[in-house]
Amino acid sequence: MRTRRSEGMENKKVLISLRNLKKYFPIKRISFVGKPLILRANDGISLDIYEGETIGIVGESGCGKSTLGRVLLQLYPQTAGTTMYYGRRIDELAPKYVADTLKYLPRYIKKCRKAEQVFHQLDEECRAKGDEAPFSLIEKRNNAKSDWETKLSDVVKIAGGFIVSDNLREVSKALLKQYSVDAELFKCQQSILDMQVRLTTAEEKNDAKTVARLQQQIAQLEEKANALRSEREVLQGKLAPMKDQCRQHPDFEKYESQKDEGIDLSRLTNKEVRFLRQDLQLIFQDPYSSLNPRMTVGQIIGEGLIAHGTYKQGTKSLQDYVLKVMGDCDLAPYMLHRYPHQFSGGQRQRIGIARALAMQPKFIVCDEAVSALDVSIQSQIINLLQELKEQQNLTYMFISHDLSVVKYI
Structure with a gap:
């Protein structure tokens, strides 16, 4: 697994800092008294991610790229190390x-x-x-x-x-x-x-x-x-x-x-991590299985806003904001009440991007966000991500096994 980052980041503020991050998965036990065999998905990773940059994580399948992104977001608990987040001060959150x-x-x-x-x-x-x-x-x-x-x-x-x-x-x-x-x-x-x-x-x-x-x-x-x-x-x-x-x-x-x-994400309670979910978002690899087929586009995009108490369900202000986010992601207003099966793969990925952007995050993990799409659609999604980054000063971790895609973004 290798990293590639945007140039000219030396004078930028560090947003996330990893030190000696480890993630081990237990495989099986040989005996009841012996230690279990482990899979070292991430082993001793140290990395600084700067505000406003795009850092590319590239490697072959199974090398631990997606695991790193999920551990960073605390979707998987890390085995060891520290993950410091500087998007908010520690006295603002006052963690336990x-x-x-x-x-x-x-x-x-x-x-x-x-x-x-x-x-x-x-x-x-x-x-x-x-x-x-x-x-x-x-x-x-x-x-x-x-x-x-x-x-x-x-x-x-x-x-x-x-x-x-x-x-x-x-x-x-x-x-x-x-x-x-x-x-x-x-x-x-x-x-x-x-x-x-x-x-x-x-x-x-x-x-x-x-x-x-x-x-x-x-x-x-x-x-x-x-x-x-x-x-x-x-x-x-x-x-x-x-x-x-x-x-x-x-x-x-x-x-x-x-x-x-900074805030050490690895030491937060579930409730505290949930509060920071609005700052740290994820765009999934599969635009098909990552969307709830029983929810409309408006419901999908607005779900996180309602869960975090940013808007009340059924209000005009929520609908207006969802329509604004849809417009930013090149989704037409008439799509608001449609279901995921009525969209193409590229359109579904735009919905996934809109869902992440609706929370106004500071950091987004793009977990092979274009690998399941056609080449022509890939370029559209990448250009959209670039435009949104410049408009909203977003920070990306872009995970891929395609060197050309990582080099471009």
Whole structure:
């Protein structure tokens, strides 16, 4: 499997960063006590994907291209490594793994030190045996190093230079207070968005009483959000003296520079991953089986919008938005109430693209999106994807086994 990326991306912002990503599938067990045989679909992949670029993943069938795309989107849980997403800041989402890390900060640091000791012990064994070191020992050493780096990274990205503090419990307590404010602010902002959707629906129905009530509730929630932002600034000010004390440690700057505002997708709960689905979308390879035959085009495109609460079902604003997305993908308005079997392969793939774009994503995995289409239709779909990328500043991972297609896009 090889990668090809757009040129001139050095000064762009990193959107997704993979470090030592692994995905193993168990095949079978030889015995009840022995370890199961595994298939290493992805093994130690490190990669940066920049905002606004198209990165091509090319390779022969069965090499793990599609698995990489699905693991990146957390459709498959990854075996090891980190997948950092920078489309949103960690304090915007306030994921639960942050609270868990901060609550048990001393315990996590103890695990890091233990993993470091295991690695150094195995490393010394390998050095002692030199060229005669068996492959199994070298692999064990490399896995131990990866485990140590991942455990350390999980803590440092959240706590930064605070991990060198002599009073980790006090640090943990202070950072947890800040996290609780972030979590409450996230809930408040989600409530405001939900109220705004309901307000739009009420305005369409000319329900003046409901409109007035919702406007009042939104104003109250916005006041609460502003108060929480002010409280967060106060808490940050209280953390400053603690950070100044830690600066005296020689390793403080090293760890502080590794603090990360990105979101580790591999550590999110199912509910948190579902929330980010609107940012991370997938265009499937097969335009036939990927569409529900019992749903119309309008229902297919609008399904995700309704599920995420962006629009209410049956509203005029939803239909207007779906028609706009269809127009962007060269689908005529009269196709709104048609079913998938009434379309050609190229038209069905346009529906799949419209479904992904409707969520206004930041990153799309195109999993061999044109391999099932005729050559003439392939060029139309590729040109459409290029146009949409330029209009909406999209980032693509384009998976294919056709070198000419990857080179073109």
